[in-house]
Structures are given as C-alpha cells and as structure tokens.
Amino acid sequence: MQLMGDALTVLGSRLGFAWDPVNRQSYLVRHGNHPGLPIQIRAGVTLGERVLALPLAQEGQSFEFVDQEMTATTMTLSGIDPETGIHVKLTARIPFRPRDNFFSTVPVIYMNLEVNRLPSSYRWIAQYDETVEGKLFLGFSGEGFAFSPALESNAGIEAVYESVVLRPLDEGDHQSGIRTEEETIPCRDHIAILSGAWEEDCVTTSFSLGKGMKGDSLSLAWCAWDQPVLNVLGHRSPFKYTQSFAALDQVVDWSIRHADEVMDNSEKVDRILSNHTLGESTSKLLAQTLHAWLLNTWWVVRENGQDWFTVWEGNCYFHSTADVEYTQGPFYLAFWPELLELELNEWPFFGKDGKRLLGERAEGTLYLSHDMGVFGDSTKQYYPHEMEVEESTNYILLAFAHWRRSGKDATIVRHSAFIRKLMAFIVCCDTTGNGIPDKGCANTVDDASPAIQYGSEQVYLGVKSLSAIQAGIQILRHAGDADAKELEVYEQFAQTALATIEEKGWLEDHYAVTLSRTMDGTVDPWTGEPKTGELLGWDAYHIYTVNGLSLLDMVGHCTGLLDERVRLDMETATGKTLGRYGCRHTSYEDTENEGQFIPGLASHSGKVGWVSMNMLRDIAAAYRGLDLFHLIENYWSWQTTTNTQQVALFFETFYGNNLSFYPRGVTVFGYLDAAAGFVYDAVAGKQSFAPVRGSLQVPILLFADWEKGTVPLVKSSFEDGRLTYRVE
Numbered sequence: 001m002q003l004m005g006d007a008l009t010v011l012g013s014r015l016g017f018a019w020d021p022v023n024r025q026s027y028l029v030r031h032g033n034h035p036g037l038p039i040q041i042r043a044g045v046t047l048g049e050r051v052l053a054l055p056l057a058q059e060g061q062s063f064e065f066v067d068q069e070m071t072a073t074t075m076t077l078s079g080i081d082p083e084t085g086i087h088v089k090l091t092a093r094i095p096f097r098p099r100d101n102f103f104s105t106v107p108v109i110y111m112n113l114e115v116n117r118l119p120s121s122y123r124w125i126a127q128y129d130e131t132v133e134g135k136l137f138l139g140f141s142g143e144g145f146a147f148s149p150a151l152e153s154n155a156g157i158e159a160v161y162e163s164v165v166l167r168p169l170d171e172g173d174h175q176s177g178i179r180t181e182e183e184t185i186p187c188r189d190h191i192a193i194l195s196g197a198w199e200e201d202c203v204t205t206s207f208s209l210g211k212g213m214k215g216d217s218l219s220l221a222w223c224a225w226d227q228p229v230l231n232v233l234g235h236r237s238p239f240k241y242t243q244s245f246a247a248l249d250q251v252v253d254w255s256i257r258h259a260d261e262v263m264d265n266s267e268k269v270d271r272i273l274s275n276h277t278l279g280e281s282t283s284k285l286l287a288q289t290l291h292a293w294l295l296n297t298w299w300v301v302r303e304n305g306q307d308w309f310t311v312w313e314g315n316c317y318f319h320s321t322a323d324v325e326y327t328q329g330p331f332y333l334a335f336w337p338e339l340l341e342l343e344l345n346e347w348p349f350f351g352k353d354g355k356r357l358l359g360e361r362a363e364g365t366l367y368l369s370h371d372m373g374v375f376g377d378s379t380k381q382y383y384p385h386e387m388e389v390e391e392s393t394n395y396i397l398l399a400f401a402h403w404r405r406s407g408k409d410a411t412i413v414r415h416s417a418f419i420r421k422l423m424a425f426i427v428c429c430d431t432t433g434n435g436i437p438d439k440g441c442a443n444t445v446d447d448a449s450p451a452i453q454y455g456s457e458q459v460y461l462g463v464k465s466l467s468a469i470q471a472g473i474q475i476l477r478h479a480g481d482a483d484a485k486e487l488e489v490y491e492q493f494a495q496t497a498l499a500t501i502e503e504k505g506w507l508e509d510h511y512a513v514t515l516s517r518t519m520d521g522t523v524d525p526w527t528g529e530p531k532t533g534e535l536l537g538w539d540a541y542h543i544y545t546v547n548g549l550s551l552l553d554m555v556g557h558c559t560g561l562l563d564e565r566v567r568l569d570m571e572t573a574t575g576k577t578l579g580r581y582g583c584r585h586t587s588y589e590d591t592e593n594e595g596q597f598i599p600g601l602a603s604h605s606g607k608v609g610w611v612s613m614n615m616l617r618d619i620a621a622a623y624r625g626l627d628l629f630h631l632i633e634n635y636w637s638w639q640t641t642t643n644t645q646q647v648a649l650f651f652e653t654f655y656g657n658n659l660s661f662y663p664r665g666v667t668v669f670g671y672l673d674a675a676a677g678f679v680y681d682a683v684a685g686k687q688s689f690a691p692v693r694g695s696l697q698v699p700i701l702l703f704a705d706w707e708k709g710t711v712p713l714v715k716s717s718f719e720d721g722r723l724t725y726r727v728e
Helices: 101-105 248-257 259-274 280-295 322-327 329-335 337-344 355-362 388-406 410-414 416-428 450-454 459-479 484-504 550-555 563-577 611-622 629-643 664-676
Strands: 006-009 016-020 025-029 037-047 050-053 065-070 074-081 086-093 108-117 132-141 146-149 156-168 180-195 197-199 202-209 218-223 230-232 235-237 297-301 307-311 679-681 686-688 697-699 713-719 722-727
Touching: 006 025, 006 074, 006 280, 016 037, 016 108, 016 280, 037 074, 037 086, 037 108, 065 280, 086 132, 086 259, 108 132, 108 202, 108 248, 108 259, 132 146, 132 218, 180 248, 202 218, 218 248, 230 297, 230 307, 248 259, 259 280, 280 297, 280 629, 280 664, 307 337, 322 329, 322 388, 322 611, 322 664, 329 337, 329 388, 329 550, 329 664, 337 388, 337 410, 355 416, 388 410, 388 416, 388 459, 388 550, 388 679, 410 416, 410 459, 416 459, 416 484, 459 484, 550 611, 550 664, 550 679, 563 611, 611 629, 611 664, 629 664, 664 697
Parallel strands: none
Antiparallel strands: 006 016, 016 025, 025 037, 037 050, 037 132, 065 074, 074 086, 086 108, 108 218, 132 202, 146 156, 156 180, 180 218, 197 202, 230 235, 297 307, 679 686, 697 713, 713 722
C-alpha cells in the first residue's frame, strides 16, 4: 500500500498515535486538536555505520523500500534494505473488540518492532551471504517530552509531557468561528517494556541473522490514565476505563498480562471484517474510516453513573452532531447498536423550544438543532445556526431504526414525549399544508448552493419528514403516548407529504431539489439576511432524495415512495453528478453564491461533494437492486490522494471545503448489510436477504461473535440463470 497518513486510537479513552510517513512525522493522540502532539517515533536498525529508520522521525536514513498496511485494529509500516536483505516491521495495535465496553476502552496502545532477513536477493540487488549483525531500536523523542526509566520499575519508561484541550468561550460571531481558551493537562504516562532493554534513549536488541532467519522483536505498551477532562453538562466526568482501573499502575499491569490476548483478538476482529468480496478498496476504507472514527471518540461516566459517549465531528470538533451521527447510522446498526443507544439518551438534553423559530403556533414543541458541545465541553449546542427540521428528523429515524434493529424499546419509551414534541414541530414547519416543511430548512450541507443548503420545501427534507413521521407514529403507538386524534394528524401529514413529493417533486427522470422556485421567504442561516429572487438549481439532479431512506431500508420499513422512480432518480443523478472522486451534491454548478467562509465551520464551493453522503446513497441503491459499489474506488482514490500529502485520515469533502479527520466515513460499514440485502427487524421477527450481485460473500456483523472470531457469511451465486444465496 502507498505511504499515507493514518492514526490508531483507543475507543473513547483519548490515547493513540497518528503518523505521516510522507513527511516523516508522528503524533501522540491525546485531548487536543487533530492530529495530536508532534512526536518522533524512532524505529529501525543500526547496521555498522548505517542507521536505517522508518519514516516516522526526521533522523536516520530511510529504507530503500517502505510499505504500509492497515487493518481495523492495527497499522503497520515496514522497510527493506536490499543490500543486506534486512526487513523490519513496526505494528501499532489497540485492544478493540466490538460491543465489549471494557476491553475496547483500556487506555493502552502496543508497539511491536520485528526484524528478519529475506531468504534471497531483493529485486536485482545481490544480497551477500555473510551473517548480518546489527541492532534493532525503538524509541520516542520530541519537544516537550521527557523520557526516563521509571523509578518504581526497571521494566518501564516514564513519559512526562503536557497536553492541551480547548474550551469554548461562546458561540462566536459567525465570522471568526468559536472563541476558545486553552487548558493545559499535565501527563505522566508509563511505557511498559514487554521485550527488549532500555539503552540510553530507546529500547534495543541485537541480532545476528543469516538468510531467511528471524530475529528477536521489541515490544512496548504505552499506557495512560487521566483525571477527568470532558466537561459534561457542567461537571468534569472521569473516563469510562476508570470504572475498572483506579490508577495508572493497574493499566500497566493489565497491558503486560494481556498482550497476547490483544494480539489474538486483532487476528479475529480483522479476519471478520476482511471476510468479504467487495474488493480491497472496501477493506481499506473499513479500516481507515474506523481509525478516523476512533480518533474522535470520547467515553466518560457522569456523576450519576450514566455513561456519556460522544464523537467529535472531525476537524470541526463538535460533539455528536446529529446529522453526522445519522449518516453513521448504518455503522451503529450493523456494528455496535449499544453506542447509538447511549447517544439517543443524550440528545434529549439539548432540545430547544419550537417557539424560537415559529412563535406561538409551535407551543409545546421541541426541535434538535445540531450538536452536544464543542472541543472539551459537552454542555450545549455551539454551531452558529440551527438545522431544525433536519436534526429533528434525524433523531426520530435513528431512534426508530435502533428500536427495530435491537428489539430494545427502553429508549423510545423513555423519550417518547421528546419524540412526540419533535414530530409536532416538524408538522408545524409545514405552513402551506402540503406536507413539506417550508420553515427551519437550513441543513448540514453548508458548503452547497442556496437551493441545497436552505431552500424552502426541499425534497430531501420532505422525504426525511415523511419518513420520520411514519417512524414516529409507530413509536408513539408502541409507547402508548398519543391519542387517536393526534395520530390521525400525523398520518394525514405523512399521506399528504407522500402525495406532494410524487405529484410535484418528480421531474420526468429525477426528483427536484426543492418544490419552491424562488428564495422568497428564506433566510441565509449564516448572515440572517432575508433572501428573494430566483432559486437557481431548484430543479437540478442531486443525491439526497434517498438520504432519509437508508436506515429504514435496513429494518424493512417502506415509506410508499415509488421504488421505480427512486431507483431511476439515483441512476440519473449519479450520472449527472459523478466526478473523479464521487458524486457532488447536485448537477447545478453554483457560480453566483457568495457563501460565507467561517474558519473551522464552513467554506463554500461551486461543485463540492461529500463522500459519506455518496455512501449513504449507495446503501439505499443496493436495497433497490442498483449496484453502485464500484464507486468505492473513487472514494478510496480521494483518501489516498489527500493522505499521501498530509495526515488527514478520512477526508470527507472533495472539490472544496476541508472536512478532514472526519468520523462519518464509517457509513461504509453499511455496505456489507446492503450488499447482502440484509433486512432485520427484531421487533417483528423479520429477517431477509436479497444480494445485489452474484459471486458475493459478506459477513453479517450484527451476529458476529467477536470473542470467538466467528460470523455468519452470506454467499450468493447464479444457478440456472437465477441469483441464489445461502447463509453459512
């Protein structure tokens, strides 16, 4: 694999490493901004007068050939010296086991450096026959870091440094972004030496290798334990792992005793995730996007004992942005539903009074506007403008899909009153009676043209509102939290919305962006200025019609939209918007919009596209028999293009904007279920498969036994011209 930026971080515990081999730089991931604290990882061999090092530090001569690899639980860098045939491989590894809260949050990351000698010459460079003697070394250095043997133990190294977390001062002024202040956190970590000996400033071991021989390896375990950092609703909350580890020495002890188990676990988890036939680019994106998601996770425990799990929005640093987590919905539904449940129990803390937008007509309603906080604080919404309809529908759809997938109704019962108020707000946002919201329409697509970003009567939000109200009706009926008259209002709204979308939103071969053709009555969410005049691009091709359908597809809920139209819409829109790295938002190229540029928040571009939104479209397509999975090559091409120049991890945006280090790429985990056409509704006891292609093999991650390393596989084939499948 090409050399590119990558990072590996412990789930929710703020410990990891990022590396940028192209620029010979590494980073320690802790509490602050991405990619972390600059650090030099010095890993390589001394061969007489020559010092060969992997490109993770500035010093040392680089190996002539360097290769890289990534899996869900590891990242690896290796180098070959053709003259001697010496081959070294550095592997970083985390204790990550899906749906295992304890194991996956242990704040330790392992580093293992191994050396061997090739059995024969490398390429056309003759390798001499004599034994090669040298020294393997692995260590760290960097400005602001102090490394020394730990006083209480000869088997470890103490790492002393300072980390910085940003705290928000206010919401900002829409022009300069959010003002912050820095808080310095003193850190005293412990690096356990699992193999090798401390010598001067690194761990070393000598080797003497003939052709084909393997030498001793060096193994370290970097362990951390922090005081509370994240401010949750006004209180500093301790990390999840502190429920199991009272102090750093307990983490160190665990890291030593469980090193073999962590390695064995990696083999099992990585094998399950790679056991598919969707191609190498899919495997790479499964690993890379998981790494980016992990980099953004926080998992702490409130003073009342409630777990608090949030995910930073990449380089925007907002906590658990509802639209971002919605797009990641297929990941949670297929991979780890319990994490989504935690967020569903948190978002209701951040509901806002519907009267703020609609006045008295919205009495008794609530809406969800965006995020749970920013930087080191999870206390309130900080994004400068609201996304009232979109985020409200996102919550309802996530809650519904989680209930049907997991079979657990605790969340929807507990929050049925909240859901009911969201539904009432959505209905109030339709002031014309056609079932399509015309108020509160600003949305997450904040780098797009006005039609896509805040146009009135958007088809995108119309479909989402239709879907959310239908889902909400089922939730309220189950929870017994609405009378017949209220349910009738919601049912009428859904029926009207469906009819309006089909009658007025359909334009021969695609659904329009908006039903409205003017900007009259709209307000620019960034400036607060009323807008008037023609709404350019209202009738363009776009990829957002099905955004509100993908999660429902996974649980088998049908909205009533005409599937033949929806499929044709995706086919034609894909063709009209496809570029080198994926489909942009719309076929309309916006050359007139003078969009706002707000550092760290928004940057307008005429034809920008978002990779994860492409992925969500691909999932909906597969459930309708349309195979767009070949586009994964375009998406991976963009990731390699960006990360071979700098470390950025999952880079969401192409042709403009700068949404890097983003967690939202884990949407790709939904490809596995979608390719198999896997529908699972635990409440109704419904399970079905409809593979999108022949010669397919995909694992069903929801039923994986991660500890044993087993998973059901769906395999398809053509028999007598008929597509068949079996589950093994």
